Amino acid sequence: MGSTSAENNGTGVGRRDLIKRSAALGLISVPTMSFLSACASGGGDDQKKAEAGEKSAKNPLAVNDGAQMEFVLFDGGFGKEYAEDAVKLYEKAFPKAKVKFAATQKIQSTLQPRFNGGNPPDLVDNSGAEQMDMGVLVGKKQLADLTPLLDAPSYDDPAKKVRDTLRPGIVEMGQFDGEPVWILYYAYTVYGNWYSQKALDSLDAEYPKTWDEMLALCEKAKKKGVAGWTYAGKYPYYIPFSMSPMIAKVGGREVLDAIDNLEPNAWKHPAVKTVFEAWYELYKKGYVLKGTPGLDHIQSQTAWAKGKALFIPNGSWVENESAKVIPADFDLAVSAPPGIDDSDKMPFGTIWASGGEPFIVPAKAANGAGGMEQLRIMLSEASSKNFTSKVKSLSAYNGGTDGIELTPGLKSGVAALELAGDNVVNPRMQDWYVQLQKEKIGVSCLGEMMAGRMTPAETIKKIQGYADEAAKDSSIKHYKHQ
Amino acid sequence: MQHGKYRFIVGFLAVPLGLYALFVIWPFIQSIYYSFTDWTGLSPEFKMVGFDNYSRMLDDDIFWKSLQHSVMFALLVPLVTLSLALFFSFMINVGGRRRRGGPAITGVRGSGFYKIVYFFPQVLSIAIVALLFQFAYNPDSGAINSLLRGIGLDSVQPLWLGDPDIALWCVMAVLVWSTVGFFVVLFSAGMASIPAELYEAALLDGANRATTFFKVTLPLLWDTVQSGWVYMGILALGAESFAVVQIMTTGPGGPDYSTTVMVLYVYQKAFRDGQAAYATTIGVALLVVTLAFAAVVMRLGRRERLEY
Numbered sequence: 174m175g176s177t178s179a180e181n182n183g184t185g186v187g188r189r190d191l192i193k194r195s196a197a198l199g200l201i202s203v204p205t206m207s208f209l210s211a212c213a214s215g216g217g218d219d220q221k222k223a224e225a226g227e228k229s230a231k232n233p234l235a236v237n238d239g240a241q242m243e244f245v246l247f248d249g250g251f252g253k254e255y256a257e258d259a260v261k262l263y264e265k266a267f268p269k270a271k272v273k274f275a276a277t278q279k280i281q282s283t284l285q286p287r288f289n290g291g292n293p294p295d296l297v298d299n300s301g302a303e304q305m306d307m308g309v310l311v312g313k314k315q316l317a318d319l320t321p322l323l324d325a326p327s328y329d330d331p332a333k334k335v336r337d338t339l340r341p342g343i344v345e346m347g348q349f350d351g352e353p354v355w356i357l358y359y360a361y362t363v364y365g366n367w368y369s370q371k372a373l374d375s376l377d378a379e380y381p382k383t384w385d386e387m388l389a390l391c392e393k394a395k396k397k398g399v400a401g402w403t404y405a406g407k408y409p410y411y412i413p414f415s416m417s418p419m420i421a422k423v424g425g426r427e428v429l430d431a432i433d434n435l436e437p438n439a440w441k442h443p444a445v446k447t448v449f450e451a452w453y454e455l456y457k458k459g460y461v462l463k464g465t466p467g468l469d470h471i472q473s474q475t476a477w478a479k480g481k482a483l484f485i486p487n488g489s490w491v492e493n494e495s496a497k498v499i500p501a502d503f504d505l506a507v508s509a510p511p512g513i514d515d516s517d518k519m520p521f522g523t524i525w526a527s528g529g530e531p532f533i534v535p536a537k538a539a540n541g542a543g544g545m546e547q548l549r550i551m552l553s554e555a556s557s558k559n560f561t562s563k564v565k566s567l568s569a570y571n572g573g574t575d576g577i578e579l580t581p582g583l584k585s586g587v588a589a590l591e592l593a594g595d596n597v598v599n600p601r602m603q604d605w606y607v608q609l610q611k612e613k614i615g616v617s618c619l620g621e622m623m624a625g626r627m628t629p630a631e632t633i634k635k636i637q638g639y640a641d642e643a644a645k646d647s648s649i650k651h652y653k654h655q
Numbered sequence: 656m657q658h659g660k661y662r663f664i665v666g667f668l669a670v671p672l673g674l675y676a677l678f679v680i681w682p683f684i685q686s687i688y689y690s691f692t693d694w695t696g697l698s699p700e701f702k703m704v705g706f707d708n709y710s711r712m713l714d715d716d717i718f719w720k721s722l723q724h725s726v727m728f729a730l731l732v733p734l735v736t737l738s739l740a741l742f743f744s745f746m747i748n749v750g751g752r753r754r755r756g757g758p759a760i761t762g763v764r765g766s767g768f769y770k771i772v773y774f775f776p777q778v779l780s781i782a783i784v785a786l787l788f789q790f791a792y793n794p795d796s797g798a799i800n801s802l803l804r805g806i807g808l809d810s811v812q813p814l815w816l817g818d819p820d821i822a823l824w825c826v827m828a829v830l831v832w833s834t835v836g837f838f839v840v841l842f843s844a845g846m847a848s849i850p851a852e853l854y855e856a857a858l859l860d861g862a863n864r865a866t867t868f869f870k871v872t873l874p875l876l877w878d879t880v881q882s883g884w885v886y887m888g889i890l891a892l893g894a895e896s897f898a899v900v901q902i903m904t905t906g907p908g909g910p911d912y913s914t915t916v917m918v919l920y921v922y923q924k925a926f927r928d929g930q931a932a933y934a935t936t937i938g939v940a941l942l943v944v945t946l947a948f949a950a951v952v953m954r955l956g957r958r959e960r961l962e963y
Contacts (some may be wrong), residue, residue, distance in 0.1 A: 281926060285696065285697065288697055288698060289697075289698065289699045290699070291699065303926070305697055305929070306695075306697060306927070306928060306929030308929070309695045309696075309697045309698070309929030310697055310698075310929075312695075313695060313697060313698035313700060314698075315697065315698050406817050406905070407816065407817065407904070407905040407906065407909075408905070408906070409905075462795065463794070463795070463812065464793070464794030464795040464800070464812065464814065464817075465794075465795070465817075466794075466814050466817035466818070466905075466910070467792065467793060467794035467795075467814040467815050467816050467817030467818070467905075468793060468794065468795055468817075469789070472793050472795065472796075476795050476796070481795070607927060607928065608923070608927065608928055611906070612906055612908065612909070612923075615906075616905055616906040616908075616909035616910060616911065617909060617910070617911040617912060620905065620909065620910055620911075621819075621910060621911055624814070624817065624818075624910070626819070648711065648930060648933065
């Protein structure tokens, strides 16, 4: 999901640009809070809804062909070209309709007042550093249920519903409580251990399938002056990209579900301890690149691309994000995390993959059907291919990679997904409980452990404490796996 | 004339006061009002919840940590910045030795050059400064650790921003670096208006540099120092500290909450967690801290104004 999604996962500066930050400065201070509050009281009457159009095979969502459709896109790592192309298709289908398309990085600052005022646009790509909190939007009934879209016939094959053309996990990720689907993630990210196949070849090694092999490989690399691992030390919530599927592999999917559900003692599961201890070993044996805890995501990726470390936990956007520093003959590859031994609950290949780039249709949109129709167009094979070839990322459309040339990382991602089959896990902490996952578990626990300032046992205890606190906190909305 | 005086004054003041009330006072009242609601910031609906946000704030460990760091920012950063700035501007303007044929009171050699150099960081936006230092603090290939390696200190390779024990100091150092130049210029201007005869008299009486500074310069510059102090404290409590913490630190605010400050917490609660009402509550606390800071500085700094 391109650098865009890294914005969801990190808060550093670099590509997450500086300007946004400096603009945010202006928004801070007491007077500003009150300026914002002015928006709340400004909430007036909701805008008038467009009348439904005529339902037909070509127009299954009954879009009013004369109504204006407004689409606001997050202009991030994926750019806006793919969406503009899709808008052209919409305009072709509804020549009488006016389409208002805007691409911005400032999703929250431009749209928050409009949500408050009851006149939001019809389709929003709610992504980036200024993403609006999904849980709150859902909780406050600001989003439209996308079930009509999912049950509509797909663009390419009227016999197939849209929901049957999507990759595993996409529909579930859009649900919060129960059946309604509030979000459609358009991009598809593969998380895991990223490395240079060339570097492994030069060490005469294969990708390790067990942790013992991993440690042996790191030792081999260390003798050549190369560190085994590095990670985004300043944003340690990148570590779970590799650690969470490993926990699932060792202890089964249920362990991750229990963690997501904030169940008591979920973190005390032996699988968690095993995996934490395995990772801690990397620190103890000196296999982590020196200085890693002080590196941000860009700096760690740069060190890794320069060959200072073999592996980095990351998502498939890394190929685009670090394109400038990854050498041409790097032969980028991704693999699922190694396991411990044969007693692991899930097979090797168990990987984390999930949707990115969340699209929403506001409940109070004037032309919600138009917004959904635009999404239906984007989920066609042609649009998906266009997306993949333009931004080097998979889309939510299952398939759409035949006949286009894939970059090494993308190709390896597709292979990893094939190897995984049904063993794709999708931990939800990072979208359900942002503060808990990033700040508390990520920075204050995992980061501390991998910097050697806390033992695995202490880390688990602290995380469990935070999780229990979050479970009790009535100011946070709680979710459960279905 | 006496009769219509107040009406006359009110007539002139009504418009500016009205604007002030509308754009400054009213928002303050509004944000205090919102701190008693459960407004998320993402929908127009909210209800009153009384003091819930306040009691929650008092139980919130992260709030207390951020408060503690903000207070440290407000006390230490102005102290260090202003002391350095006073020292530099004294040396630039007064601290030089007399040179043959030159004026009796002068700065150190090359003082014009220093003045420009000190002012340099002020030209850069705080966001750029923070970004530059983020690179400098990079433990792997950053300037500081490379320098340490270069002079043979291979064993001394701190993690800087990655180490909870020193991260806050690293951040404060950046703020000091970026603001000291402004105060050097401000104090230089103040010193320029102190009559040279006073210094000459002090010199004739045999005063050394330190005595001159404490007995002549500082008392005559006191007003400037005091307003500089308030100004710097508010910077350190507000926008500047937010910028450096948000851009530079782990997390941001980490590692392990070692650098989080109140403004950052307001921002995170309002814009990340969708808890705008709670954010305004912390904002109110920040307002109290800022007002208290200004009051304390004004009170402690009250001195008789010297005429010259």
